[in-house]
Amino acid sequence: NAGVTQTPKFQVLKTGQSMTLQCAQDMNHEYMSWYRQDPGMGLRLIHYSVGAGITDQGEVPNGYNVSRSTTEDFPLRLLSAAPSQTSVYFCASCTGPNTEAFFGQGTRLTVV
């Protein structure tokens, strides 16, 4: 089992560029989430999905879009990158809200 796979692991963007962070899981989990982690801030929820076709906003959704066309994939799109989006991004999945979450290895994004 690969678990939760995130790509790329590292990315440098110029301000204003767009990109998509990929997340895929092979555990048939319904719940998937995107977090960003900044020093001293802990994990902050960007967007989450409770199943294919269903997404909702988290704490810090501005500047990000998501879609969930399949159970396996949950891509995160940065529409117009800003230096404030420099962070480490984690994707996670779980079977339900009261269960263990599995995390990807993270994407370290730098916006210059």
Place this chain on the structure above:
Amino acid sequence: SQQGEEDPQALSIQEGENATMNCSYKTSINNLQWYRQNSGRGLVHLILIRSNEREKHSGRLRVTLDTSKKSSSLLITASRAADTASYFCATSRAGNNRKLIWGLGTSLAVNP
């Protein structure tokens, strides 16, 4: 906003000693989870304790939950250098359990 608050923020101990970390939260919960994050890596689930449980064990880990005080503690016994990591608590809020609420973490250093 972060519901969980871990303390201490940082802890440094010698190998073989016990490490205790605490987590406080503000609202009623369904469950509380503890995760470990090694530097530069994704989070790994350690233990989930439900709101009707008071104590759980897993190997060298012991978690307690006091719902009257809205707090939990994670005890690592006979610590090893490999336990060096950041430890996070996450709560699933009662009545609104689609999202996990994360604390800011305790950074543990175990010195050989």
